[in-house]
Amino acid sequence: MVVEFPYGDGSLGLADYQDLKCEVVYPTGVAAIDTSTEFQNILSKQNPVRSIGHFIRDAESAAISIETRYLSSIIQPMLTELLNHIVAGGISSENITILFNEQDKNCSQLDVSSLQTDSPFDSCNLCIHNPFDDSRVVWVGETTASNGVLLCESYVRADFRVGMGAIAPDGFIGATGGGTAVLPNIASRETIIRNHKLRLQNDPRFFDITQPAAEDIAEAARLGGLDYVFNCVIGGSGTPASIVAGSFPEAWMEGVHTSERLTIKDTPHSASIVVIGGGGHPFDSTIYDTVDCLIAAEKVTQHGGTIVLVAQCSDGLGPAGLGIGMTEESGSLVAGSLTNADFLIGMEKARILRRILETRNLIVVGELQKNLVEEVLKGRKAADLPDAIDMALANHPSYPRVVIIPDGRFISFS
Template structure:
């Protein structure tokens, strides 16, 4: 037997696979984390890509807006912020002139304790921070993109003299990649702006790992440029959540360099298998099904048609989006959902569409905290208590000796 260990929330889930069925674990030869992340970030701030160093951009009385990721993202904000704040202080900026804005997009607000965990207690107590509200009445209209997206943004960002975007560069299943421009759009944009941008997800180029010709990405860049951000501070992390490289500088140049680096490590070739066992990678990547779905999406190129995916995701906040649930209850096929999305895009419905498409290719089993009846009735996913239970069922319904592939970090690796 081959023993495997997968992240489940903040814990580990261990299982055994018959050796004759085991077809390997999809892993990468990823770098170790940098020894001194703060020093690495500081060095990048002083030597940015295609941009001036941060200290040359600042005037003493400037108001600074720093956009950070919310609780649904794994960005190491508490590590990224101190070097930035150090540079601001060195340049004569008072902490009273700094606003930290959680780029929640259309997600719920970050709770106070979550903010302390994300920012670090000292920063959370000493620096002003706020949640972006996508439905606030004081959002500022900056213009309309060439694709017809009205760009309405958080006033604290628009009015700031200096805008700093932070986050991590990772794979995103319809924007191509996270990071860079996403801090602005959807991060601090209106619900209307985000909805119009995301409605292009049925376009064939709106796909994970694709930027060229991807209308969502290109629209995001165009919208973000209207805000005139000054500098991005983005990192790439390994699957142990360690920073392996930092990218600071111009909105596009630094982001694209980070994308190239990410691909050099995490875009991997894989043969197909009858059964794929995949973990979202643990908390916060498996905070809810709405977020954890990315791992299923990344496993689809590996699983054979009519195969099975065994999904390990705690989902302590269960499914994570009301519209996601409503559409799974209302529509029975991906084709029905696609038609409705094209005619009238609704945030949250896109996840239902993607899941419905995934279910057309493979049977999905899941180990999770989502109530079993709800998981099966609403989401058409088979609830199981263990990986072994799922394997027993698949072995009974599939051909003799099906091949099994394991993906421990489904949200981080892009099979091709």
């Protein structure tokens, strides 16, 4: 039997693992849904919280902020169904703006211009938001955490504002979806940085939407006038599990609860060795992207144990703040000790990564340069997955207990 780890655009297999005293933990399986039927059904629900017609009754223009992460091939059918309902509600396609974030990794691979080629939506306006361009954002207010919220003007000026994206676990903000279509998706760089800095204030907790950064996002979404969310709940291994739509935050919270039921697992008995996959592209593109997986691995690994991370990391460490944060004095990675000018995105995850690696050994299988593994992460690089297993077993020669988590992106432990 072979365990397949998602890896980049492919997978890596681990064979003959039965000789190990191990437990394999998979994400909760979900039945495939008929997405086109689900999209139509959820958007057509006739109640004040769900019915899209209720929201656009007096609107003359609409803006749709789209997060592409996790959605891949279902972006176009989701958007088509949403546009159908908006146009049917009386808003002309010429008065609909579709917004993407230029920094979105998946946006660069998506032919967004193709979304305008299908009649009757070829006359929709397309806006690629650049968070570094301050000339195209407007002030909408300040959050309780003193985060000045600047958002894309094309979104703010619309009568009806929609957030479209995916709901998935996120240790630093509880869950994605909902307000993340506003912050970070169409926010200014400064607003995004201030929100990330809030993540220094607490240890990450999956599905806890009361964390400072999560509450800041929700408040920014309300300040920006987010009227309606259209979210796909992502299940194990990235499979669409269900669809939610309606007012924010009610519809989004319904989806968060569904995601939590699909993601949370009973914690296995602690292991000497945990082998965990980063989830494949785009979730294993950098070490920064894999920190949520390492949080899950830490919870299962004994103090002094070994984590084997299977992640392509073709783009290296990730944001500059991660590498800098890994080499700074640990006391400097505290919210109160950093000004907004000093803080760099990545430092919030460096703080957690440092904590994990203080008590766990790390072995990396992937393309991350050996010097970065050794000098920044204080770990060791393996030639391949079998080599990593041999290295881990050498650390724990006395019949170690092993937990294998092929896809760590959609698993967290109670």
